[in-house]
Amino acid sequence: MEFKKVIRKSRQLGILAGISFLALLCSVWNIAVMKKDLSYHTREYCVGITTHIAKEIRDSVDNKKAELLNVADAVSGVVGNNEKNGLNRFFRREIDQQDFDAILMVNEQGACISGAINDGMVLNVQKLAQLSSVKESFSGQVNMGFFDNQTLFYSAPVFVGEECPVVLVGVRSRENMQSMIASKAFYDKTLSCIIDSNGEVILSPTDLKAFLYLDNIFKDNSRKQTVAAIRQMQEDIRSKEDGVIHFLDVNNNHNMLAYNNLGINDWILLTIVPENLFSDSVSQYTFRSILIIGGISLCFLAYLMTIYCIYTDNRNYLSQIAFIDPVTGGMNNKAFQLQYQKNAAEGKSFPSAIVLLNVVNFKRINEKFGFAAGNEILSQIYQGIKVHLDEQKEEFAARGETDHFFLCMREKEPQAIQERLDRLVREINDCRLSDSFRYQISFTAGCCLADGQVQDIHLIQDRARIAIQSKNGDEGKWCVFYDEEVAKRIEREQETEEQFEEAVIRGDFAVYLQPKVSLITGKPEGAEALIRWNHPKRGLIPPSEFVPLFERTGRICQLDFYVFQEICRFYERRRREGKKWYPVSVNLSRYHFYEEAPLEQFYQVYKEYGLAEHSIEFELTESMFFDDEHIARLKKEIRKMHELGIRCSMDDFGFGYSSLGLLREFDVDTLKLDRSFFLDMSNEKAKNIIQSIVELAVKLEIETVAEGIEEAEQVDFLYSINCDKVQGYYFSRPLPMDEFERWVGQYEAKEIQNG
Numbered sequence: 001m002e003f004k005k006v007i008r009k010s011r012q013l014g015i016l017a018g019i020s021f022l023a024l025l026c027s028v029w030n031i032a033v034m035k036k037d038l039s040y041h042t043r044e045y046c047v048g049i050t051t052h053i054a055k056e057i058r059d060s061v062d063n064k065k066a067e068l069l070n071v072a073d074a075v076s077g078v079v080g081n082n083e084k085n086g087l088n089r090f091f092r093r094e095i096d097q098q099d100f101d102a103i104l105m106v107n108e109q110g111a112c113i114s115g116a117i118n119d120g121m122v123l124n125v126q127k128l129a130q131l132s133s134v135k136e137s138f139s140g141q142v143n144m145g146f147f148d149n150q151t152l153f154y155s156a157p158v159f160v161g162e163e164c165p166v167v168l169v170g171v172r173s174r175e176n177m178q179s180m181i182a183s184k185a186f187y188d189k190t191l192s193c194i195i196d197s198n199g200e201v202i203l204s205p206t207d208l209k210a211f212l213y214l215d216n217i218f219k220d221n222s223r224k225q226t227v228a229a230i231r232q233m234q235e236d237i238r239s240k241e242d243g244v245i246h247f248l249d250v251n252n253n254h255n256m257l258a259y260n261n262l263g264i265n266d267w268i269l270l271t272i273v274p275e276n277l278f279s280d281s282v283s284q285y286t287f288r289s290i291l292i293i294g295g296i297s298l299c300f301l302a303y304l305m306t307i308y309c310i311y312t313d314n315r316n317y318l319s320q321i322a323f324i325d326p327v328t329g330g331m332n333n334k335a336f337q338l339q340y341q342k343n344a345a346e347g348k349s350f351p352s353a354i355v356l357l358n359v360v361n362f363k364r365i366n367e368k369f370g371f372a373a374g375n376e377i378l379s380q381i382y383q384g385i386k387v388h389l390d391e392q393k394e395e396f397a398a399r400g401e402t403d404h405f406f407l408c409m410r411e412k413e414p415q416a417i418q419e420r421l422d423r424l425v426r427e428i429n430d431c432r433l434s435d436s437f438r439y440q441i442s443f444t445a446g447c448c449l450a451d452g453q454v455q456d457i458h459l460i461q462d463r464a465r466i467a468i469q470s471k472n473g474d475e476g477k478w479c480v481f482y483d484e485e486v487a488k489r490i491e492r493e494q495e496t497e498e499q500f501e502e503a504v505i506r507g508d509f510a511v512y513l514q515p516k517v518s519l520i521t522g523k524p525e526g527a528e529a530l531i532r533w534n535h536p537k538r539g540l541i542p543p544s545e546f547v548p549l550f551e552r553t554g555r556i557c558q559l560d561f562y563v564f565q566e567i568c569r570f571y572e573r574r575r576r577e578g579k580k581w582y583p584v585s586v587n588l589s590r591y592h593f594y595e596e597a598p599l600e601q602f603y604q605v606y607k608e609y610g611l612a613e614h615s616i617e618f619e620l621t622e623s624m625f626f627d628d629e630h631i632a633r634l635k636k637e638i639r640k641m642h643e644l645g646i647r648c649s650m651d652d653f654g655f656g657y658s659s660l661g662l663l664r665e666f667d668v669d670t671l672k673l674d675r676s677f678f679l680d681m682s683n684e685k686a687k688n689i690i691q692s693i694v695e696l697a698v699k700l701e702i703e704t705v706a707e708g709i710e711e712a713e714q715v716d717f718l719y720s721i722n723c724d725k726v727q728g729y730y731f732s733r734p735l736p737m738d739e740f741e742r743w744v745g746q747y748e749a750k751e752i753q754n755g
């Protein structure tokens with residue numbers, strides 16, 4: 001069950017971890033798609049920009065041609081006028097205005113007629129005038145070209161009428177042209193150059209390096225794709241089409257090479273654009289994004305792991321709480337039950353004996369040595385039990401509740417179990433002799449034999465519990481075995497318990513009165529109220545069959561109160577009828593004194609009925625006076641009884657410890673001597689003891705009542721030692737109220753007769 005839970009939880013965490021990993025993959029995929037898109041857009045952008053640059057270069061060349069043509073038109077009127085100086089001045093002005101470095105006027109023979117040259121410009125005018133492009137201009141063409149690979153020139157015809165005697169040559173320095181192809185876009189990361197259709201570089205930027213490696217690519221590239229792309233480019237150039245190819249340079253960088261037909265001569269503009277132009281900066285963002293997403297995913301994973309660890313820790317902690325007893329460090333009852341069930345399933349539990357071992361008076365141990373020492377003792381007991389049990393035989397033990405231990409012994413004979421338990425208790429006590437809390441520990445035990453017919457461990461434990469509860473005073477056998485008889489008794493007790501309420505309502509409980517006769521007057525001078533259960537089926541049930549049970553279940557206080565009320569009613573009736581009242585003693589269970597204000601309701605009813613002083617007595621059994629825990633409360637209550645005029649008697653004196661010290665400590669009015677004192681009247685020593693007790697009581701002005709008196713010999717002895725009253729079958733058994741009235745009536749009648 002527990003295992004399945006762990007699997008389920010782990011699966012849930014696994015799914016969550018999987019989802020977060022998937023999310024990470026998705027974001028990586030997304031970034032990859034974005035990069036691809038970006039490269040496509042970079043290419044588009046590259047095409048757009050290079051086309052634009054090509055157009056700019058074309059326009060600039062056309063402009064320069066047009067400008068030179070304008071100058072040619074302007075001078076056509078003065079050609080041959082011998083205005084050389086004027087022309088020279090004009091050309092000087094035009095150089096400055098039209099951004100030429102030189103303007104020369106040459107004739108067909110190649111001689112320079114006039115012109116102007118910027119300072120610092122070195123020019124071989126003769127050679128220039130011989131150029132075919134210049135010569136073509138005499139037939140009316142406007143040309144441009146490179147001269148000496150250094151200088152850019154434009155040539156335009158100067159028409160005089162239909163004739164063209166001279167040509168104007170406008171010269172621009174190479175730097176002027178280079179500025180046109182210098183990287184204008186793409187953040188200076190691109191390179192452009194102009195080549196002719198043969199691949200000869202016409203114009204390159206100042207730094208030629210980039211084109212040097214480009215040269216390598218065209219010649220030695222072994223990459224199939226690059227070779228194919230270059231071939232494509234060459235075809236396009238031949239058919240004067242623009243395009244872009246991708247290639248890997250010698251440094252293994254991805255690049256784009258855009259080629260644009262300039263429309264000037266057979267010139268082509270080449271532009272190299274690194275593919276990561278944008279993606280590089282975007283890569284930083286994407287790298288950061290991946291880092292962030294990865295970080296978040298890692299945090300999430302760590303979070304999941306932490307949750308898992310906390311969950312595992314908690315589970316371990318819970319299983320510790322659930323199965324380990326904090327006091328002994330061993331199994332708790334839950335673990336005991338599980339172990340038994342596991343063994344039973346494997347056929348290792350039968351036959352066995354489940355023993356419930358209870359520490360007698362553990363409360364006293366706690367009070368005497370303190371709570372911590374109490375726990376220590378419990379732990380020692382558990383260790384003692386463990387040492388005794390044979391784990392090889394699948395024997396094990398656990399602490400159940402407070403001072404209860406459950407043992408599973410692989411035994412089936414009650415005698416063997418009893419012997420082992422005797423030995424166990426001896427071992428525990430021997431072992432503890434050296435302990436600082438030296439205290440002889442005694443136990444009671446209940447045992448249920450498990451032969452496999454009943455498999456439910458809860459039921460078996462319940463039976464061991466029932467057995468321990470049904471222990472009835474036989475000290476020799478301190479372990480009670482659950483059997484049919486015990487079961488029947490418990491069943492009967494349960495029935496009795498269930499029938500209580502109904503019996504009270506039906507009035508099945510009857511109060512009997514047993515007279516107390518004065519040995520001085522020989523007349524009844526009081527009575528004890530004794531409860532009887534008039535059961536519709538079982539007949540008259542004596543208190544010994546239900547009082548101990550009701551003491552265990554707590555109903556006894558209710559029953560005592562019922563008896564007290566009946567006596568009050570009886571008092572009320574007799575008073576109404578003007579009859580004499582005989583002080584009645586009512587038994588009170590010790591359980592009243594476990595409450596904070598024990599007899600409040602008794603006092604209330606007492607006051608309501610207005611009972612006369614000393615008309616009621618409460619009997620408290622001797623054992624109550626040893627109950628250290630409630631001693632203060634008991635003393636206080638006795639004082640209160642006296643204040644209200646209620647007498648108090650100590651019942652069953654002599655049955656238990658018979659401590660005379662109690663008489664000094666407690667302010668009781670009556671001492672009821674237990675019938676066990678009078679069982680052997682032939683024993684002189686016993687008689688001397690009784691005499692001494694009675695004499696002491698007389699001295700302390702405590703009334704003495706002898707209980708259970710059946711014989712005249714006993715009465716005579718009690719008379720001789722000045723015992724005050726006698727209660728017993730000798731005079732009368734406990735009687736129903738009406739019979740009691742008749743019984744005392746006889747005495748009253750005699751009294752009237754005697755006058």
Ligand code: C2E
Nearest residue numbers: 530531542543563587588589708709710727728729730734
């Ligand atoms: P107890 O208070 O000591 O009552 C005296 C018991 O001795 C009564 O037993 C009575 O019937 C019995 N007895 C009296 N004379 C003789 C005799 O000559 N010979 C013998 N063998 N027995 C005699 P009972 O009525 O069975 O009551 C037993 C005990 O039950 C009482 O002992 C008392 O402790 C308890 N009990 C009875 N009624 C009540 C009650 O209303 N409340 C409480 N809490 N306990 C009660």
Ligand code: MG
Nearest residue numbers: 528587619651
């Ligand atoms: Mg009594």
Ligand code: MG
Nearest residue numbers: 651652672707
């Ligand atoms: Mg008694």
